[in-house]
Amino acid sequence: MKAITLDSTKNSNLLLTEVQEKGVSEGEVRVSIKAAALNHRDEWCRQGLYPNIKDGVILGSDGAGIVTELGEGVDKEWLQKEVIVNPAMNWGENQKVQSASFEILGMPGNGTLAESVIVPVDRLHTKPDHLSWEEAGALPLAGLTAFRALTYKGSIQPGENLLVTGFGGGVAQFAVQFGLALDAKVSTSSSSKKKLEKAHALGVTHVFDYQYSNWTSKALTNVDGFDLIIDGAVGDTLGQLIQVAKPGGKIVFYGATLGNPSKLEARKIFWNQLQIIGTTMGSDLDFKNMVSLVCKKKIHPIIDRVFKFEEAEQAFDRMRDGKQMGKIVLVP
Incomplete structure (x- = not known):
């Protein structure tokens, strides 16, 4: 089958190649991939910036397709079902935190950027x-x-002021759409006028261009602070987020693309009773409830562009350069 693998001998660090299909073991299924999508972790793997990197691994965490083969013990009702794959492997029983054996599909194990992928049947959800x-x-x-x-x-509640930073990336666009679906008053930020216009069209109340130093003053004037801020950058922008958080508010960050902050306004954090919270991926219960919300509210992910597997280098470069507005999708 065709697959996109990591190959450090290539200039692009990517190789579209034929790989041998493995057999399906007990409790597993084979999913014929109809569409897969990129995440920043795929590009970080390409750059060698992710743990346990090894050549030959099929990249990709996101995927949807049709179940074409069942392992022993799998309910026959799954055969030929249209499914999406939960890429969070071995989360465990604790809703608070992932287990020590937690990993994400696509590194170190083979992922979804292939004509088919083998996963445990408990990773499947009906499309x-x-x-x-x-x-x-x-x-x-x-x-x-x-x-x-x-x-x-974040424990977002209807009517609360929500700020999602960096609109345009995958997590941020979903956070905006989910926030709107949960009846929050949503604001967002970006350095792209086009992306901010798209956010307005979705129903976002206020948009801010974070390139301008006065965006925090504008935010405080127009919104009077945020109950919840969702951020994936951190770095020295954390100080700005602390400024625009309401007393008693939460700042939840799921990534740190700008690295660590050079300083921390500790006094403002404790005096304003702020909570700074880390998060990553989610539990099986989170995934189930996420799919339920998407179905109930008929939410459509924003698609940036669709590439063929043969155009993988272009797709990865687009992710690297931050040009996307929504998700970058690849199809076999």
Whole structure:
């Protein structure tokens, strides 16, 4: 079968190649992939910035397709079902935190950027009927991360002021859409006028261009502070987020693309009773509830562009350069 693998001998560190299909073991299924999507972790793997990197691994965490083969002990009703794959492997029983054996599909184990993928049957969820294959393939990892950040960690409530930073990326676009679906008053930020216009069209109340130093003053004037802030950058922008958080508010971050902050306004954090909370991916319960919300509210993931597997280098470069507005999808 065709698959996109990591290959450090290539200039792109990617190789579209034929790989031998493995057999399906007890409790597993084979899913014929109709669409898969990129996440930042795929690009970080390409750059060698992720743990346990090894050549030959099939990349990709997001995927949707049709179940074509069942392992021993799997209910026959799964055969030929249209499904999405939960890429969070071995979360464990503790809703608070993942287990020591937790890993994400696509590194160190083979992922979804292939004509088929083998996963445990408990990773499957029925594909929402209102989603296209491309939309379904774009949902899992970023949707799960955004949902947990908003609900379990952020405890968002109807009518609360929500700020989602960096609109345009996968997690941020889902956080905005889920926030709107949960009746929050949603604001977002970006350096792209086009992305901010798209956010407005979705129903976002206020948008801010974080390139301007006065965006925090504008936010405080227009919104009077945020009950919940969802962020994936951190770095020295954390100080700005602390400024615009309401007393008693929460800042939940799911990534740190800008690295660690050079300083921390500790006094403002404790005096304003702020909570700074880390999160990543989500539990099986989070995934189930995320899919339920997507179905109930008929939420459609925003698709940036769809590439063929043969165009994988272009797709990865687009992710690397931050040009996307929504999810980048690949199809076999």
